[in-house]
Amino acid sequence: MTFTPYDILLVLAAVTALALAILAWHRKLNRGATSFALLMLAVALWCSGHIMEMSAADLSGKIFWADIQFIAIVSIPVFWIAFILPYTGQTARLPLNRAVCLSIVPAVSLVMAWTNNLHGFFFSNSEIITKNNFSFLIRTFNTGFWIHSFYSYLLLLIGTILLIRTILRTSNPYRGRSVLLLAGALTPWACNALYIFRIEPFAYFDLTPFGFTLSGLLFGLGIFQFHFLDIVPIAYDTVFHNMNEGLILLDPGSRIINLNPAARKILDVKTSEAIGAQVTEVFSRWPDLLEGYRGHNMNYDFEFKKNNSGLIYNVAVSHLYMKKILRGYLITMRDITAHKKSETELRKSEEMFKALSENASDIIYTLDADGSFSYVNPAWKKILGYSRQETLGMYFIEFTRKEDSERSVQIFRELIKDRRVFTDTIIKLQHKDGSIRVFTGSASPNIDAAGKIIGITGSLKDLTDQQKLATELQQAHKMEAVGTLASAIVHDFNNIFMAIQGNISLIRKRIDQEEYAYQKIRNIEQSVDKGTELTRQLLSFVLGSQYVVTPTNLNDIVRRTSNMFSSGSKQIKIYKHYQNNLWLVDLDPVQVGKVLMNIYKNAAEAMDGKGELYVGTKNITLGTHFVKPFRAVSGKYVEISIRDTGCGMSEEIKQKIFEPFFTTREPGKGSGLGLSFARAVA
Template identity: 35%
Template sequence: MCKTEVLDKFQQAREKFLGLSLESTRKSYYPQLRQQLSTIQENEKRLRLLTDNLPARISFIDAEQRYLFVNREYERVWKIPREKILGQRVETVVGPENYQKIEGAIRQALAGQRMRFEAAIVEGDGRPVWLEINYVPYTDADGNQAGFYALTQDISERKWAEEALRESEAKNRELVQYAPAGIYEFDLQRRRFVSVNHVMCEYTGYTKEEFLQLDPRSLLVEEKDQHIYDAFMREVHSGRLNPKTAEFAIRCKNGSQIIVLLNIRFFAEDGHPKRMMAVAHDITAVREAETAKQNLEVKLQETQKLEALGTLAGGMAHDFNNLLMGIQGNASLALLDIDSSHPMYQRLKNIESYVQRGVDLTRQLLGLARGGKYEVKTTDLNALVKASADMFGRTKKEIQLQYDLEDRLWPADVDKGQIEQVLLNLYINAWHAMPDGGNLVISTANVSLGETDVAPYSIPAGRYVRVSVADTGFGIDPSIRRKIFDPFFTTKGIGTGTGLGLASAYGIIKNHQGAIDVTSKVGQGSVFFFYLPASDKAVDRGRTGAEQLATGSESILLVDDESMVLEVGQQLLEALGYQVTTASSGQAAIDIYEQLNASIDLVILDMIMPQMGGSDTFDRLKTINPDVKALLSSGYSIDGQATSILNRGCNGFIQKPFTVNILAKKIREVLEG
């Protein structure tokens, strides 16, 4: 259409409009306009009511970043009437700091880009809040970017809840990672670990990555534990998801083992087992302590049993010694009257030999009974060990002896004869364990034992000398390990052993305030070892010299409740040239001494007597004559009651049964001081 045509049409329309009367125009258009205006006003009222009551901030911002519309929520937030907000720039209303956080999004919205983001701002009352902001660009009828609508919601509670949840999860992760227990999670569907904490990795020695790759059955040491695990899995997959507690032996990365107590919880989804979480406590130390306690209880029971048997053996040995005293005394008397050419001489010597074997047996019984030490001296155990082992080795050529002796071994206060007996018993025991020959290693060492070390043996902590006898024999079966120190227990056939060797060794060492024990593995040999308290005194080197029968003519009062001992003792003393008076009880001895004390040079006093024993009798004799000379005689040892009597002034001690030579020597020692 050309310009002329447009002008013509405009002119026609103008003439038509001017031709209409004002009244007709009012009647035709005004009602329609009023209706439209009313509708617009009603819609605006509804829109205002809606926007003012929404819990969100709604606004329109023009291209100059000025507010052209805000709802009532803006008034509440910024504490400014909306009339004062309208026409204001965004930066002026929200403040420079808040504006910096949203400026970039505003510019993008004005460029026509729809924006949705979150921002943390400070409201008009100074309260920090989190907002979710939506910017919707608005284009006018001419297609120009006229501004944008802004819809803003306060999401502070949600954000704070999320933050609290994140903090809680972080704390929980920290707690799980460093809790005083191992914790891991296991996927029941895929049969694999999905998480593990730091402590569980420390328990097992694996890194987190290594642990998560493990087959759980590979951690279990014992086959029974693997069966328990398999049973667990079958039960879980059958739908039984009850909490469980179980104890397992776990194999660590370095090959060592620990014992863990697992508290297990199962989780399911839609009724199907999904995962398992376990809390593991390392109870290795607890179980070891329980085992140690059980071992201590066993050792205590063994000690009590041996003490009871020792008491019985001690009484038997005492009576047997008196019997041997009678036999020995009569043999000695007979030998005094004959020479070696006499037909009965050899038989009498045989009797003495048999008596000596009986004496050895009673010594073992007394050792079992812990009846004391006979003659205690500060001793170099290296020399004692070497001498006894060399003597044993000369008779057992099939045994190879090896020594590992401490260079500066501490001395010990011991009865040499008894410790030699212990060593000989251990050598013989090792020889029996190596019938085809082997190696016997004898070691000594200085050791300092602490409270933990001595707990199994009921001895005080301190300095000890350790003596070990190790063999390469067939070892000791665990089933008989606890019985080896029992009296009369032997693995040898009937008639080939008394079963007193190790029992007497146990008694002797315990009587020396020491301890004896054994370690052994079947097929790998045994190591018997004992501890003796170290002494601070110098080693007693002793004296040597030829002995001969000593005689005398002094007056002796012989006191013993056994008529057999009294009779043979009197005859032995008289054979040695002494004048003898006898008393069969303590009271009889007191009565005799009160009458004859001026003429009695020596009292030989039995220690164990009914009614008035040797201790009370000696005290009464001292009351009568403070300078009384007394020789104490007993089938028991010098320890205990005998030591107490000696400390109160008794002049000497002689062990029953004794030969005439020993008796003669002891009498002269006492009489001559």
């Protein structure tokens, strides 16, 4: 086996093809890279087989290696078309069923070539010819070979035509690299033609492997220098021409290289007029557009008036760099008319919302998606006392009672997660002064254009005064019922008690004080006194008390009543605090004294007759907001505070303490009218 300089060149070609195959294989995720790798691998096999053929000394050895080469020869056209189709955008990759169909003729050709000695359909008259110290295998090509050649050339021709069509696209900025591919595609054609048609001086040298190797080098330049498998030209062409935005491609000198149909429509220019012209010339018809570009604004808006209609476009100018060298500019013109219109409508809607909410008597608020306040209208401060600065950024539950916080969190979760809408929901919030305000609330989630919940909008209607009015009305109805009952029986009871009292007094005068009956009669008298007092209280409800109002110092009444109560309740210690220079109050001293005594008695009962009682007076000034629920006028007031060390009352009892005949004492130990009377007097 002898190697010649020609063989060495073949070895270099094989190594080059193999290296290109390996490099392309590493880029197999890109379109066409796998087919290109297989194409170069086939070329390497062809070169290697040709080396062995040229080195073989006998006819059988040359025929064997020639048949080995045929594996590559029949495969290369299929791999070529599989590479070109994705590159030119005909398909993402060659489907398997089509690849099988394309491989039928090559597979049959390979079998026929390997079994040629049985039928001679491919070759005949095989012989070795020696020329210029080279020995060549010469065979006569028969019908089968020409069928194979026709099919192979057909695939190569289809791929070449697709490449030419890509090059002829005037909008394609990748034309230079496509020309490299075309040159690579035509080289094997020329080399194979020299071999088949025995053209001197290469009549017997099969230069086709060298041609495909040269093709591979040109393709490799495109792959590794220009990355044409990373940016598919047809993909660029499709995207560039089909984008709705206007695109204008400029060179570094601001001359127009290309513009897509959308840009031509916006600027109302023809391609022939725009290509090669300075962009400032094309923009000169629209001063605002030109001024923005000359001002080196990278992003600006301008209004384009055409056919009595105004369109607004956003213009973005991008620099195009390659290896840190400025290669040109890309101008993008996007129609934002609808967006601007939406912005205007949204602004008007927000202004209308603000105008309505700022003047609304009910509270209107918005929360962010995390539950913090992003807006409250003036009614929030008016009703709850918190300013906007104190409220914004705070969480809704920070204004609720502790016992209501869990329910508030549950409502918030249902609003955000379930997108539920709440209406007429009772909510209790704390006023800045610590009092509780009752509201009926409505809330719904805020949803943006993308369908995402960005917050909550809600309203609160204050029901506190309304509820207090309803409670007072209910109390009035109860008092009316008591009055109806009392009016029917109070006078009869009073007459009966007077008759009993008179007769008992006469009997008591005739009985010795030491007798047993005397003490029992005294008990009867005390019971009659209690009954008389009860009828007097009932009579006050029915007829109303006659008040004698005089300017009075409440310190005097508190001092007198507390001393009177203290003398009969030795186990209760009373602590007193009197305001100096206490303001005078117009009141009935007798009625107020009765009220205080009733309250002292209730306190004693709550402490089981033993404990501490704190009584005090104080000058206070009440504002309009505080007195509004009580339908009183603002101004100067005198406060009486009474506090005991008893066990306290539950919420349920607090709701009933002013109801007539309601008592927590055992039957027969309380009338249930004490606090009702106190409230009526107050």
